[in-house]
Amino acid sequence: MLETKLTRKLKVQYPLIQAPMAGGPTTPELVAAVSNAGGMGSLGAGYLSPDQIRIAIKEIRRLTDRPFGVNLFVFEEPNPLNDDIEGMNDYLNKYRAELGIASSPPIPQPAESFEEQVNVLLEEDIPVFSFTFGIPSTGVIQAFKRQGTIVIGTATTVEEGIRLEEAGVDAVVAQGSEAGGHRGTFATNAADALIGTMALVPQMVDALSIPIIASGGIMDGRGLAASLVLGASAVQMGTAFLTSAESGAHAAHKQKIVTSTEDATEVTFAYSGKAARGIRTEFMDDMRFYEGTIPDYPIQNVLTRDIRQAATRASNPEFMSLWAGQGLRLAKEQQAAAEIVKQTVEQARIVIGDLGRGV
């Protein structure tokens, strides 16, 4: 039932992957609930330390014996010469004053060591490793494959998909322009890589021989069925699970999602220095004047961290990063993740069945 070449490979019941959402939403409870319901949960571990990753994996395993994925950010060395870090930090002090936090600039820390994160995943022998923002070395990809871990990359253009297949991944997420959160773009500039899911998926399917996972704007069984019809072997859904009961997203973030319309988001560099889609905030609007001077990821991400954390404590959504896709009117409030999986699969069966009878 709804079996595809990818569900067989992943050993899951349904072609439905809960998107890895770094920064809090993908609690072990959410990941396990999706996997237990027959989909595949994913831990967004990009911002987690090696120890935090190990603890989360152990907790997921305590809650489910089904397959799950862990997602990392492929580390890129930023070019600090391009960036006016001090200027941006001075500018950000305005928000720090507004939020009542210290204005002493935080010193940019190196990103979590990708190598150490990878080592934990290899030691824990996870079922599925997914990644975004680039392509890890052949050594890393092969190390996972040797121990039987399925490897999934993220592409926002066909060319990126081709490079991922050449690098040896088992499947590729085709991230359409509708998708919430960070863009996986790595081989072109962010503006050129905003291809709608309806256009991106069939072109990726034609160009690659490995399974394609459709993502971006998919919120229910209609989106799942449409993606399979386009040739995808599964879907990845983020926003739909971000407002689930098990999601660790802040209540103000969930509230904004369930009360916003499809035109409420835009792609911004303001929070992290990397393109990401989120619900428009005062901070995004302000930062538009600084376009072109925002330091690269991960520097800007480090610079805005204290602001985002203070906004979170104050439940002030205007300075939080409210990542979300364009399917906002379809978001449901605090539904159990298992229920989302069940309803999505049931609706997909119904719409496919109805149409099949008419053909």
Added chain:
Amino acid sequence: MLETKLTRKLKVQYPLIQAPMAGGPTTPELVAAVSNAGGMGSLGAGYLSPDQIRIAIKEIRRLTDRPFGVNLFVFEEPNPLNDDIEGMNDYLNKYRAELGIASSPPIPQPAESFEEQVNVLLEEDIPVFSFTFGIPSTGVIQAFKRQGTIVIGTATTVEEGIRLEEAGVDAVVAQGSEAGGHRGTFATNAADALIGTMALVPQMVDALSIPIIASGGIMDGRGLAASLVLGASAVQMGTAFLTSAESGAHAAHKQKIVTSTEDATEVTFAYSGKAARGIRTEFMDDMRFYEGTIPDYPIQNVLTRDIRQAATRASNPEFMSLWAGQGLRLAKEQQAAAEIVKQTVEQARIVIGDLGRGV
């Protein structure tokens, strides 16, 4: 077979509308070929004079007795106070020099009279009237409906769709961000109205009670089937027919489409003062420096007309408007329009049938 509530209303065989593409591509031969093949052809008449429209309609009727549509641009009064028309014209002289045409600024002419265009369509008693860029007066909509003409509006957001339904249209084209050519946006700014087809269609279907026509990135039977699964009652395909044998698009435009990839387009105001998606050109790249100073549609459209015409005569695509959607890798060269209809419908049946058996 593939019958929907809209195919019954339109009295056509297949839920497949050839998009009205103003400015040349939609020859009477193309419109009639699509209608004769069981889809519905549409004449893009936005730039045509009342006489030209009448001649084209008579020619379409000579070639087919099946239903067809005629599309107009709802006229908006531009605000010339906002615009530095002389400054733009001076700037454009650079291109006129390059193309060897007179540098005397053309005097902006009023747009074709919407009222006179409408009167021809009423006199000719056309089967289907579609429009974009806004909502005509209730008087106009009701005049068409009284004589049995089906009226179709264009929306890029759910809110625009709701307003169109309230205005009394029979169906709404949901124009996703993937779509080539001019954006139909009229109730918000163009940047906020770039919603991917996968996200836009189900949200529009849920909010409206009239049939929805999916458009944007749909190039083949997979796109048709996916749109029906999302709840659409038909699709509208433009780029797929722009390269057909019957299309009047310039050979250089067709050539660019069949040789470009999905990431080759962007949304620009450069040619007309209104947002439109086309393949990137030297002219678009240059004009990016003038963002914010480009006069509103239709003024900029008039100002650049001689440049576009000279580029067309010189077969120089870099100064032509190469409107195209994001499904470029799926475009086929000089296929007969009837063959495109047939293959699209057949492929839709196959993918739906295949999936239906697996459910």
